[in-house]
Amino acid sequence: MRAIIYTMSAILLMLPGYIFGVTWTVSLDPAHNPDFGAIQDAFDHQGLAAGDTILVYDGIYAENLTYNRGFSVFLSSNYTITGEESHIFDTAITGLLHIYQSGNTEYPVEIAGISFIFDEQVNIFNDGIWANDSYISLHKCRIIGFNYQGSSGTGISMDESIGTITESLIKGNYQGIRTSASWRFPVYLFRTEISDNEIGVFIDSPTLVQIDNATIAQNNIGIYAMGELELRNSIVRLNNIEINEVGTPDITVTYSNIEGGWLGTGNIDEDPLFYDPARMDFRLEWTSPCIDAGDPDFNGDGIIWPECPYSSDPDGTRMDMGAYPSTQDLKVFITDLTPTAYFWESFPRLLRDEQGYQFAPDVLASIEGNVVRVIHEETSMEWINGQWWFYNLESFRSDLGYKLRVENLPQYLPIQGDRIELDYPVQIFAGRENWRGYFIPATQWIFESIIDFQGDSPISSIQAERWSMHRSEQGWIKDGYEECMVEYGKMYIFETDEDLTFNWNIPEGVDIDTIGDDIEPRRKPDPEFFVFERGPDYESYFIMSIENDDDVLEVGIYADDECIGASKVLAYPVEIQAYVTPEHLESEISFAVVREGNRSLEMIPVASVRNEATGEYSPRLLRPGRQKFTVVRLDNADELPEGIATRPEIVLSQNHPNPFLPASSSRSAGTSISYHVSQNAAVNLTVYNIRGQRVKRLFEGEATAGRHTVYWDGRDEQGKLVGSGIYFYKLSSEHETQTKKMLLVR
Numbered sequence: 001m002r003a004i005i006y007t008m009s010a011i012l013l014m015l016p017g018y019i020f021g022v023t024w025t026v027s028l029d030p031a032h033n034p035d036f037g038a039i040q041d042a043f044d045h046q047g048l049a050a051g052d053t054i055l056v057y058d059g060i061y062a063e064n065l066t067y068n069r070g071f072s073v074f075l076s077s078n079y080t081i082t083g084e085e086s087h088i089f090d091t092a093i094t095g096l097l098h099i100y101q102s103g104n105t106e107y108p109v110e111i112a113g114i115s116f117i118f119d120e121q122v123n124i125f126n127d128g129i130w131a132n133d134s135y136i137s138l139h140k141c142r143i144i145g146f147n148y149q150g151s152s153g154t155g156i157s158m159d160e161s162i163g164t165i166t167e168s169l170i171k172g173n174y175q176g177i178r179t180s181a182s183w184r185f186p187v188y189l190f191r192t193e194i195s196d197n198e199i200g201v202f203i204d205s206p207t208l209v210q211i212d213n214a215t216i217a218q219n220n221i222g223i224y225a226m227g228e229l230e231l232r233n234s235i236v237r238l239n240n241i242e243i244n245e246v247g248t249p250d251i252t253v254t255y256s257n258i259e260g261g262w263l264g265t266g267n268i269d270e271d272p273l274f275y276d277p278a279r280m281d282f283r284l285e286w287t288s289p290c291i292d293a294g295d296p297d298f299n300g301d302g303i304i305w306p307e308c309p310y311s312s313d314p315d316g317t318r319m320d321m322g323a324y325p326s327t328q329d330l331k332v333f334i335t336d337l338t339p340t341a342y343f344w345e346s347f348p349r350l351l352r353d354e355q356g357y358q359f360a361p362d363v364l365a366s367i368e369g370n371v372v373r374v375i376h377e378e379t380s381m382e383w384i385n386g387q388w389w390f391y392n393l394e395s396f397r398s399d400l401g402y403k404l405r406v407e408n409l410p411q412y413l414p415i416q417g418d419r420i421e422l423d424y425p426v427q428i429f430a431g432r433e434n435w436r437g438y439f440i441p442a443t444q445w446i447f448e449s450i451i452d453f454q455g456d457s458p459i460s461s462i463q464a465e466r467w468s469m470h471r472s473e474q475g476w477i478k479d480g481y482e483e484c485m486v487e488y489g490k491m492y493i494f495e496t497d498e499d500l501t502f503n504w505n506i507p508e509g510v511d512i513d514t515i516g517d518d519i520e521p522r523r524k525p526d527p528e529f530f531v532f533e534r535g536p537d538y539e540s541y542f543i544m545s546i547e548n549d550d551d552v553l554e555v556g557i558y559a560d561d562e563c564i565g566a567s568k569v570l571a572y573p574v575e576i577q578a579y580v581t582p583e584h585l586e587s588e589i590s591f592a593v594v595r596e597g598n599r600s601l602e603m604i605p606v607a608s609v610r611n612e613a614t615g616e617y618s619p620r621l622l623r624p625g626r627q628k629f630t631v632v633r634l635d636n637a638d639e640l641p642e643g644i645a646t647r648p649e650i651v652l653s654q655n656h657p658n659p660f661l662p663a664s665s666s667r668s669a670g671t672s673i674s675y676h677v678s679q680n681a682a683v684n685l686t687v688y689n690i691r692g693q694r695v696k697r698l699f700e701g702e703a704t705a706g707r708h709t710v711y712w713d714g715r716d717e718q719g720k721l722v723g724s725g726i727y728f729y730k731l732s733s734e735h736e737t738q739t740k741k742m743l744l745v746r
Helices: 008-012 039-044 086-090
Strands: 023-026 052-056 059-061 065-067 073-077 091-093 097-100 109-112 115-117 127-132 135-139 142-144 154-159 162-166 169-171 175-180 186-190 193-195 199-203 208-212 215-217 221-225 228-232 235-237 241-245 250-254 274-276 281-284 329-333 341-346 357-359 371-376 379-384 387-391 395-397 401-406 411-415 426-428 434-437 459-463 468-472 475-477 491-496 500-502 539-546 552-559 562-568 574-578 589-595 601-604 607-610 617-620 629-634 650-652 671-677 681-688 694-703 706-712 725-732 737-744
Touching (some): 039 052, 073 086, 086 091, 127 135, 142 154, 175 186, 193 199, 199 208, 215 221, 221 228, 235 241, 329 341, 341 434, 341 491, 401 434, 401 491, 426 434, 539 552, 552 574, 589 629, 650 725, 650 737, 671 681, 671 694, 694 706
Parallel strands (some): 023 052, 052 073, 059 091, 065 097, 073 109, 097 127, 127 154, 135 162, 142 169, 154 175, 169 193, 175 199, 186 208, 193 215, 199 221, 208 228, 215 235, 221 241, 539 629
Antiparallel strands (some): 274 281, 329 411, 371 379, 371 401, 379 387, 426 500, 459 468, 459 491, 468 475, 539 574, 552 589, 562 574, 607 629, 650 671, 671 706, 681 694, 725 737
16 A cells, blocks of 8 residues: 555644644734744744744745744644635745754644745745755645746755645745655655746655645656655646656656656546646646546555545545646435436536537536436436437536436536536526526525525425425425425426526625535435335425324325335425326325334325315325325325215326417427326316416317327417417316416517
8 A cells, every 4th residue: 555644734734724732923013913023033932832833924024944943833824714825825934944853753843824935135045945854744835936046946955854745836946846865754745736947856865755646847857856756646747857767766657647658557648738838827627638537546445436535636526637626516326215316406517608508418428328318397318229319408507407317326427617607697487397406505495595585485386306395375385304405516496476586695605616515404314114216206295294193104105006205204294205107197196104013004095185275174085196285184084075086087287398489380389288187077278368368268078088188379269379478278177177377488
């Protein structure tokens, strides 16, 4: 296993807000009321003890410094307090920092968030940091310009010393970093840029330098190797000489991009596609071959990415090569229930064209063949016989939402590109489902996520992959246990009584570069005793009570003999998401419970159903597909009132397409409306305008049992095209009426 020199204290330095020991302050501004006006005074102070922090305020400190106290100390800017990287640029030392610990290499001198910038009027030694018989740890530091007259100067000089250098910049020096020792002193670099130096890294024999995730570019000599070098996950390119081997150095290179090539596992020789190398911007373009190309077993324990968290970049994707990991989104498709499932997703980060879209197969390319169906409202695309078939859906847009059927779980999908602007307006329209993406990198309670949602909002229902909430005359209803929270990169379906534009709330401290939070909403565990398939669509059944529920563990819902949904019983109301297909429409709904003492199914064939207008409950025959949500009590009603079971049932479907264009002599358009009757019955299907006036009777008469489809071309009874707007279509029988909305656009 590769030994990595990476101390716990160096890891802690990565966390803004981490300070240890007594804190001594240094500032050039007396208004800060500092303990000292110079850094050297803090070093020499007799009260300074092992583990103390010297906190340096912004300013240019023209000092040549020596630290030789023999114990650990932490020298830091306000970056470690606030996390604001501006402090790194605004806190600078222009002289030499000489650290001499007399061989006490177990006591590190740790430095974070400070720039070391050469000023020949101050620094007569031409070096930035000189560590002698010491152990130093640098994090988020800048070592710049130690190149006196183009012939001398070293950014970091390590003599008989151990060092760790992380997330730093070593630039414009004669020698960026130089190691020399009489034995194998180790130095470790991680996520560090070394550029524009005469010699980037000088490794004297017999020292060991381990470099992970570095970008070494545009130096005269990238690496001058006389000692031992282990290079991994790094980019060494655009130097006049990439690696200069002197003598017989021991060099191991893996998972790196070396210009001219280098033997070793995972190495490549390709243009890294730097963002702007002419301006020394070595970030990676989204199409760079270095993205997700790092060592998948970073800590060498045999567990590879994605199971190994040490092999991940901060965004959770596999490590990139180079100092600057690209920020991607990582979608993880996993479920304990089945090897195949539908996931409700959005794509906040895309490589958009001028219209704001990205070709969907390009987004899904890395798991091609495992995503077999994608749906957006009335459009879809399907993977059939090794290729995509498109049904009015070819591209993704960041503000929209999609349902993905994913097979061979688990699957991991990294997504590149720029994130949509956080204040992008969200538009939803009346008379239809609106599939919308949530693109704020912060998990929020639904009522907090939509600005002004608590006011007189026309929103009438919201569906998520695991929860839904609906408004009726009886108020809002939701599951009593599941937290209705919105999560970055997920999709939510809205219905509204009138057109609405809103913005997602942006919590304080969240910006477009925020990777995300680690808030995990409280979720109900999946049921254990019921087996069902999660389809693309569901309707919600909210159970307000179960008779004799003291020992009830789970409750399920059946369409005839098939379980179509289930839930653990943890708090009322209990929401069951019933996954209904067209084959279920003629079935009868029943319920079943599992009790703790007797784990066999106990069937409840009849439920008491709430009338949403009056709030009253009564036994009623239930069939799937009749409405978006149903509120019931499971009170073991023995039988239905006489005559209810024999009534013909009707089901009215959403028109397609919706919105739609009217038909004309020059184009074929219009919309189709489908309905279902359980047995022969007299029905009436009529279109009304928003004022309730009849526009067109589409059908009136005896309908045979089964499914029927009627076409409307957008014309009234006189054959005239009607205007744009919301229209209602109503299906009526002797015992029941159902109404839905549609939107005509001219």
